Amino acid sequence: MSAPRRRNSIGAGPGMRAALIGVSLLFMAVFLVLPLLSVFTEALRGGFGKYFAAILDADAIAALRLTLLVALIAVPLNMVFGVAASWAIAKFDFWGKSLLITLIDLPFSVSPVISGLIYVLLFGAQGLLGPWLQAHDIQVIFAVPGIVLATVFVTFPFVARELIPLMQEQGTEAEEAARSLGANGWQMFTRVTLPNIKWGLLYGVLLCNARAMGEFGAVSVVSGHIRGLTTTMPLHVEILYNEYNFIAAFAVASLLAFLALVTLVVKSALEWGDRQNPDEVRVAGATL
Amino acid sequence: MTIEIRNIEKRFGKFAAVNDVSLKVERGELVALLGPSGSGKTTLLRVIAGLEFPDAGQVLFDGEDAGDRDVARRRVGFVFQHYALFRHMTVFENVAFGLRVMSRAKRPPENVIAEKVTSLLRLVQLEPMAARYPSQLSGGQRQRIALARALAIEPRVLLLDEPFGALDAKVRKELRRWLRGLHDEMGFTSLFVTHDQEEALELADRVVVMNQGKIEQIGTPQEVYDTPATPFVYEFLGNVNRVACTIVNGRVNLWGSDFAVEVAESGQREGFAYLRPHDIELGGEGARAHAQVRHVSSTGPIARVELAFDGLATPIEAELSRQRLEQLALRPGQQVPVLARSARIFAAGAGV
Numbered sequence: 241m242s243a244p245r246r247r248n249s250i251g252a253g254p255g256m257r258a259a260l261i262g263v264s265l266l267f268m269a270v271f272l273v274l275p276l277l278s279v280f281t282e283a284l285r286g287g288f289g290k291y292f293a294a295i296l297d298a299d300a301i302a303a304l305r306l307t308l309l310v311a312l313i314a315v316p317l318n319m320v321f322g323v324a325a326s327w328a329i330a331k332f333d334f335w336g337k338s339l340l341i342t343l344i345d346l347p348f349s350v351s352p353v354i355s356g357l358i359y360v361l362l363f364g365a366q367g368l369l370g371p372w373l374q375a376h377d378i379q380v381i382f383a384v385p386g387i388v389l390a391t392v393f394v395t396f397p398f399v400a401r402e403l404i405p406l407m408q409e410q411g412t413e414a415e416e417a418a419r420s421l422g423a424n425g426w427q428m429f430t431r432v433t434l435p436n437i438k439w440g441l442l443y444g445v446l447l448c449n450a451r452a453m454g455e456f457g458a459v460s461v462v463s464g465h466i467r468g469l470t471t472t473m474p475l476h477v478e479i480l481y482n483e484y485n486f487i488a489a490f491a492v493a494s495l496l497a498f499l500a501l502v503t504l505v506v507k508s509a510l511e512w513g514d515r516q517n518p519d520e521v522r523v524a525g526a527t528l
Numbered sequence: 529m530t531i532e533i534r535n536i537e538k539r540f541g542k543f544a545a546v547n548d549v550s551l552k553v554e555r556g557e558l559v560a561l562l563g564p565s566g567s568g569k570t571t572l573l574r575v576i577a578g579l580e581f582p583d584a585g586q587v588l589f590d591g592e593d594a595g596d597r598d599v600a601r602r603r604v605g606f607v608f609q610h611y612a613l614f615r616h617m618t619v620f621e622n623v624a625f626g627l628r629v630m631s632r633a634k635r636p637p638e639n640v641i642a643e644k645v646t647s648l649l650r651l652v653q654l655e656p657m658a659a660r661y662p663s664q665l666s667g668g669q670r671q672r673i674a675l676a677r678a679l680a681i682e683p684r685v686l687l688l689d690e691p692f693g694a695l696d697a698k699v700r701k702e703l704r705r706w707l708r709g710l711h712d713e714m715g716f717t718s719l720f721v722t723h724d725q726e727e728a729l730e731l732a733d734r735v736v737v738m739n740q741g742k743i744e745q746i747g748t749p750q751e752v753y754d755t756p757a758t759p760f761v762y763e764f765l766g767n768v769n770r771v772a773c774t775i776v777n778g779r780v781n782l783w784g785s786d787f788a789v790e791v792a793e794s795g796q797r798e799g800f801a802y803l804r805p806h807d808i809e810l811g812g813e814g815a816r817a818h819a820q821v822r823h824v825s826s827t828g829p830i831a832r833v834e835l836a837f838d839g840l841a842t843p844i845e846a847e848l849s850r851q852r853l854e855q856l857a858l859r860p861g862q863q864v865p866v867l868a869r870s871a872r873i874f875a876a877g878a879g880v
Contacts, residue, residue: 413610413612414612414613414614417606417608417612418629420577420579420600420605420606421629421677421678421680422603422629422630422681423600427629432614435614435616
């Protein structure tokens with residue numbers, strides 16, 4: 241072969257490759273690794289004693305508990321909704337389908353602050369349903385239900401977005417085969433559909449969970465910032481920071497960052513597991 | 529088990545995929561639904577299976593209306609075009625699926641399931657593959673597993689959608705012969721969809737030729753090939769030459785030979801003569817017409833000669849044995865006597 245050996249099929253030489261990798265790594269270091277490291281160093285500036293004191297503070301614990309509670313409600317809800325919507329969109333043709341697809345993306349395209357505001361306008365004291373809620377002594381805004389609602393809204397698209405292309409690609413043949421072999425609807429779903437989408441579903445749920453725990457804007461609008469009652473972790477971080485309590489702010493932030501890192505690790509583990517599944521064996525087998 | 533469909537109609541929006549189709553498949557028959565893509569053959573098969581519900585008409589199994597039963601309760605063995613094997617299950621579990629989803633009362637115990645699956649895998653000659661995943665099998669093996677899976681529920685009829693469509697030519701031929709043997713041995717009533725005329729003619733007891741949602745002709749392979757009922761069937765099955773001609777009082781003169789139209793009308797009208805390449809005789813005695821040889825191709829036992837007639841825009845193709853070609857020693861540019869041994873005449877506008 242007369243072509244230079246170090247060049248690959250699209251003609252990129254070693255210099256080009258080094259430059260591209262260098263730029264990506266530099267960018268990652270400055271914009272991702274550095275801030276993350278600074279969160280942890282700032283949190284530990286006063287030593288481990290102050291760090292744990294900040295984390296074990298009653299308000300911080302309450303914020304952690306609320307964050308987990310909100311995620312625990314919002315994620316399963318959006319999981320069920322996401323699977324239902326993707327199923328409907330991928331396997332059926334119906335009037336208003338494209339409208340539904342557009343609506344699913346709405347939370348992504350709207351600013352989270354607006355998302356929160358929508359709930360204030362709906363359920364707030366001056367809102368549409370405000371008088372009725374007050375008459376029945378139901379508190380939505382500046383309370384936990386409002387925070388849950390806002391989080392559900394913001395994290396709405398994650399599971400559906402992940403599953404729709406996957407299910408569209410898979411088509412309905414496997415489901416039809418299951419039906420023709422005598423399976424009822426539930427057997428078809430649990431034995432054929434669910435196993436085929438499980439990786440996509442888990443991935444979507446993880447992203448949904450990460451966002452549910454980290455959401456700030458929408459939750460901030462509906463929360464009312466009552467310490468120990470309606471502050472989630474991101475809101476608690478802001479309160480502490482505004483009070484110049486930097487060590488505590490960064491300590492709670494590091495906890496949030498830690499949760500995000502755990503999510504990433506689980507996600508990578510899932511992707512690794514996905515690569516081990518028999519679908520990939522075909523690729524390996526085809527080259528033999 | 530007989531399958532009878534009466535006046536089936538299936539529309540998708542304004543498009544009539546199947547338009548007033550009736551058909552009866554006898555017990556033990558192997559019938560091909562043959563047609564180009566979009567002719568409604570797959571839709572018809574899906575209607576019979578219960579995967580689609582018709583807008584009008586009836587499907588009867590052994591004379592009993594199956595209209596209110598969906599696919600899960602029709603007990604049809606359906607083999608999908610792309611096999612639709614369950615990717616996340618082993619070959620064994622794929623075949624066992626139909627038994628495992630049975631209601632508790634009907635479901636056989638585990639050892640019976642294992643026995644049955646093993647015997648089905650033996651039937652399709654893939655017993656050693658039981659622990660593999662579908663992605664580890666070749667196309668032909670997947671096809672056979674799809675068949676074994678369909679047979680596990682002891683179907684009353686076997687429906688196959690383009691069963692050999694995705695396989696290469698050699699595997700296709702082998703599987704075709706094997707399926708025919710299996711059909712005869714097990715005594716199924718089978719219906720398969722194909723767009724491949726050779727496959728339909730070779731495999732089926734009867735061929736149903738479909739076009740634009742309607743049946744053009746039903747008959748044995750011999751019948752549909754030798755006496756096509758419509759110009760469409762002529763064009764679709766095998767090579768054919770189409771020559772414009774004038775029908776006078778129900779008769780046509782083609783290259784000096786006289787042919788009769790089946791339904792004779794008095795007067796004069798335009799028509800088309802259809803003649804197979806092997807129905808054209810070259811260099812024979814008594815030929816009254818001549819054509820110019822354009823091109824000769826003689827790979828294989830059958831030689832093809834392209835002929836140009838004065839006043840005909842499209843060339844005519846003739847077939848003759850290689851020996852005959854050598855006798856005649858045809859060269860391009862040469863004039864050759866031409867005789868039409870047989871031809872079929874259709875009046876213009878009759879679906880041409």
